[in-house]
Amino acid sequence: MKGIPKFHAKAMGYCSYRTACQYPSGKNSLKQPTVRLTGNTLYLPKLKGGVKLVLHHSLPEDAHIENVTLSMEMDGSVHASICYSYTLLVDMTLQEAAMDGAHPEGTTFLGLDYSQHDFYVDNGGRKANYPKYYRKSEERLALLQRKLSHKEKNSQNYRKLLKQIRKLHTKIKNQRKDFLQKESTRLVKAYDVIVVEDLDLRGMGGALSLGKNLHDNGFGMFRNMLAYKLRRKGSCLVKVDRWFPSSKTCSCCGHVLESLELSDRTYVCPACGNTMDRDVNAAVNICEEGKRIFPDYLKKILQEEQEASDKAKRKGRQKAA
Structure with a gap:
């Protein structure tokens, strides 16, 4: 197809190419950068002419392109990921308050408890109601894979079915990612601080009853989306x-039970008689614990970021020397 790069990867399924943007200097300062975005057309050094893109969002006016990564999905679609730097104004109110060991009045907190069935339950009892895209497509996927097993490998019909399976997997991935992006953006706009449990997701993913x-x-x-979007918010x-x-x-x-089974979906307190949904009770406790540790937690993150920045600067000076 015209304008689409041809990947020559030794490993099957890994088709990715990255090119750094070079800005001419000296006698060539009047020339254009090697990578540039004009409207919805991307210009790259190894491709003749420009490549028209469907832009997710426009770049900031002061964006400085660092590099571009072209990657091809399993269904054959190609994506361009543009890495750029720009000036971002961050509200320092929470960071300044954290340095004093407090948080400003009116700071909104949200506690999220992971739920197998509903994705998450917050401290207000609201549920995410995740659509379960893979579960919905599981029957269709099993049918295609069963048909594929009856085809002669590398035959024309085999390749057609394999393309359909790859296309379905890509669709499920994109549906999941779209939901997570929209949900995380909605929560970050509505709340100043979001609190979650530091769950061992890798260990949970290996369990037969929880993994799928x-x-x-x-x-x-x-969680990663919430983290970087909240950092951009300050x-x-x-x-x-x-x-x-x-x-x-x-x-x-504040009474703590000695034992609580996973099958117990309602929390009943023997001390005060409080009866409520198990996940809502956990989300409320997570939110309150987050309020208590927030100043020290944010202060620790700021210190780690500063140390990482200083380390990168020292490495840069050593390379220049």
């Missing part, structure tokens, strides 16, 4: 310690 749902909803990807995603007894603790009186 976990891989379907992409909760780890969701806040942070607070992760409560995984050993914090959020499900066993009563959100009204």
Whole structure:
């Protein structure tokens, strides 16, 4: 196809190409950069002419393109990921307050408890109601894979079916990613600080009864999206310690149960008689714990970012020397 790059990857399924943008200087300062975006057309050094794009969003006016990565999905579609730097104004109110060991009045907190069935439940009892895209397409996927097993390998009909399977997998991935992006953006716009549990998602993913749902909803990807979007806002995603007894603790009186089975979906406190949904009770406890540790947590993140920045600067000076 005209304008689409041809990948020559030794490893099957890995088709990616990155090119750095070079800005001419000296006698060539009047020449254009090697990578540039004009309207919806992307110009790259190894491709003749420009490549027309369907832009997700426009670049900021002061954007400085660093590099571009072209990658091809399993269904044959090609994506261009543009890495650029720009000036971003960040609200420093929360960071300044964290340095003083507090948070400003009116700061809105949201606690999220991971739910196998509903993706998450917040401290207000609201549920995400994740559409479960993989589960919906599972029957269709099984049918295509069963047909594929009856075809002669590398035959024309085999390749046609394989293309359909790859296209379906790509569709499920894009549906999942679209939901997570929209949901994370909505929450970040509505709340200043979001609190979650630091769950061992890798360990949970290996469990027979939990793994498929976990891989379907992409909760780890969701946490990463919340983290970088909150940092751009000047806040942070607070992760409560995984050993914090959020499900066993009563959100009204603080009583901690000795044991609580996963099958027990209603929390009943023997001390004060509080009865409520198990996930809502856990989300309330996560939110309150997040409020308590937020100043120290944000301060720690700022220190780690500063140390990483100083380390990168030292490496840059050593290379220049």
